[in-house]
Amino acid sequence: MCRCFKTNELNEKSDIYSFGVVLLEMVTGKIVIFDSETKRVHVSDWVVSILKSTNDVSNVVDSKMGEDFDANSVWKIVELALASVSQNVAERPNMQQIVRGLKECLQREESNKNH
Incomplete structure (x- = not known):
């Protein structure tokens, strides 16, 4: 869980964390914390574990x-989202980097749809 929620220190980097969670929810269709087999799992931990075991986004x-999506685009979104929820606040991108990505x-x- 984001340290900022425990300390009430909300700032741009905590907003980035929240946005990363929303991106992960959108890509996966899962809620932020869900029941997986025998335990409750954070969506970011689930994504990381799946990607580590299969390396297939x-x-x-x-x-x-x-199946109507570009895998490279989804990889980029997942990478942005995971960077955004990094426990190391200094590693989180800023909003300009996220928007650019x-x-x-x-x-x-759009290019793939036009071809």
Whole structure:
């Protein structure tokens, strides 16, 4: 859990954390903390464990998305999201970096749809 919630120190980096969680929820279709087999799991921990074991981003994508997505775009979004929820606050990107990355993903998706 984000240290800022325990200390009430909310700032830009805590907003980045929250935005990263929202990105992960959107990609995976899971809520932030959910029941997985025998324990409760944070969506970021689940994504990391799946990617470590399979190295296939399609294994974390919400099945409602079907297969109509660019895997490189999803990888980029997941990387941005995981960086955003890093426990090391200094490693979190700033919002400009996130926006730039998301715009790249959008351009890639639009380019793929046009071809």
